[in-house]
Amino acid sequence: MAGNSRRRYDVAIVGAGIVGLAHAVAARRRGLSVVVLDRAAGILGASIRNFGHLCLTGQDGRAREYAEESRERWLALAAEAGFWVGETGTVVAAQNPEEAAVLDEFRDLRGPDDIVILDADGVRDRVPVAPGRVRSGAWLPRDLQVDPREAAGAIARWLRDDGVDFHFTTSALGVDPGRVHTSRGPVIADTVIVAVNHDVDQLFPVLAEAHRVQRCGLDMLLVDAQLDGPLTSPLFTGWSLIRYAGFTRTASAAALRSRLVAEHPDLAALDLNQMYTQRPDGGLIVGDTHYRGDGIDPFQGEPAFDALLSLARDLFGVRELRVRERWQGVYASAPDDFLIATPLPGVRVVSVTTGIGMTTGLGLGERVIDDLYSSATTQDLGEPTISLSAR
Ligand SMILES: Cc1cc2nc3c(=O)[nH]c(=O)nc-3n(C[C@H](O)[C@H](O)[C@H](O)COP(=O)(O)OP(=O)(O)OC[C@H]3O[C@@H](n4cnc5c(N)ncnc54)[C@H](O)[C@@H]3O)c2cc1C
Structure with missing residues (x-):
């Protein structure tokens, strides 16, 4: 050198x-x-x-x-x-009773410094999800x-x-x-x-x-969307509640997993974590899917992107999403x-x-x-x- x-x-x-x-x-x-x-x-x-x-x-x-x-x-x-x-x-949007149950149990485990339960209006006060789309949610203030x-x-x-x-x-x-x-x-x-x-x-x-150790590949998008206000916090959904260990250790997480897998086998097969953050320039980061192996196929299937975009349209209540970028991330698993x-x-x-x-x-x-x-x-x-x- x-x-x-x-x-x-x-x-x-x-x-x-x-x-x-x-x-x-x-x-x-x-x-x-x-x-x-x-x-x-x-x-x-x-x-x-x-x-x-x-x-x-x-x-x-x-x-x-x-x-x-x-x-x-x-x-x-x-x-x-x-x-x-x-x-x-972080805001968590709960769309069914099982998601709300995980959040309630998590609040009982961790206490109010870590998690504040929100009603639907409380969620919408913080993040621009579509009216009627969430039943309740939570605010994780320390993230x-x-x-x-x-x-x-x-x-x-x-x-x-x-x-x-x-x-x-x-x-x-x-x-x-x-x-x-x-x-x-x-x-x-x-x-x-x-x-x-x-x-x-x-x-x-x-x-x-x-x-x-394996490799885990992920599909990601950056989109422009006319949201009903800025996304000032990262936004989790029920899929996040069956992924991160803090939530999955609740007894309620098993029922949530069963429900999500039964209702959305296609999304479960993508090992989806439906979540969003917004970059300072307004671009919305949309993700993600997970596929594991010793090598990662570089050819990212369009159905995964279709699913991610469709979920984002539904949750935010927007018809138009302009895709600015797509990329593959890889991490060790x-x-x-x-x-x-x-x-x-x-x-x-x-x-x-x-x-x-x-x-x-x-x-x-x-x-x-x-x-x-x-x-x-x-x-x-x-x-x-x-x-x-x-x-
Ligand atoms: C799509 C996606 C979304 C994620 N979202 C989040 C999130 O929101 N929050 C979170 O906490 N984590 C998230 N993660 C995980 C997080 O990004 C990773 O865990 C973290 O970035 C790993 O950091 P790293 O330094 O180990 O890896 P990297 O950033 O990949 O750096 C490893 C470096 O090693 C170099 N390298 C490899 N081999 C050699 C060599 N032989 N010689 C010299 N250099 C070498 C590479 O060039 C690379 O620059 C996400 C990951 C992905 C892919």
Whole structure:
């Protein structure tokens, strides 16, 4: 690597998405020298392809802990790095009694600081859903929102100004203790963080297999619509209530799942999460579907987009939706929500293995760096690290 190959860093990070950046932020807070490597020409992965929804209320267990820590980090970073983070909360629109029952039970579990039950008018006061379309709903006040096209880039620029070296168009080809072999030569560092999302199956295939990591592809749209007012909060539906662990642990979630699957087998087959956020320019992010495998078919079927658009027309009561963009997102998927492993001394492989990396990533990075560099305490990262062949 021209210029930098002879320099030794405290921390080398492979992957400039939110998870890699989170580790860079945490390392810089401890005064460590950091280099970030990414094979793409810029930040182009899942971290810019998402909803920008920081959905901490819907998390459970370890994800909730990371999400809570991330919340503080997002608010602080937005001020420091100069990007928008909205204390928007989330609105959940309930369209049937089973959805309302999940929300009521969740309120009983979590209390009024986390969830406020709304009637239909209360939902419509907050989000522009069509009259008569919802029966009730909820407000999750602590959730946040960022613009996914802005946030990661702003954090990277802020880190660069703070002395972090970034090398894009630089592929990691393999990792040894203290060394990343890249397409531009070796990078030397005491600690190596590998934060390559689903591409962990390329660099550490044995590790990925051991954790049953697959790829999950998602269909997404950006549309222009004449809504009956701005969408000032991310909007969840019943499909979200059978997805996020905080909601699915309610006893009522099983009945809701049965109802949705029985009434909409076509949508269930798409593994739909009907949800929306609005970007600052007014564009409505519409999603999403999920399809998993070792490889993801790049050919996105139009029926999935038809279904997403039809649902949006119904919920918002609009006839015209102009599609501005369509894209495919991909993230790592595994039975556990997080992969944190030490395949080699001084090397951490870190991947969020479900679709909550924006929500949890900043807290996760903090914990991993803390575990590596705080001599006083050893953080319980919740699962044993394992040693497997690096390549
Ligand atoms: C459509 C969609 C919607 C989502 N919505 C939300 C949401 O609203 N809220 C939420 O919390 N989460 C959401 N997620 C999940 C979230 O976006 C991801 O969990 C998160 O962005 C993962 O961050 P990352 O840094 O691991 O991955 P990425 O952003 O994909 O970054 C990984 C980087 O590693 C690089 N890389 C890979 N291999 C190599 C190599 N060999 N050498 C060098 N570089 C390499 C890639 O180029 C890439 O830049 C969504 C995801 C998708 C796809």
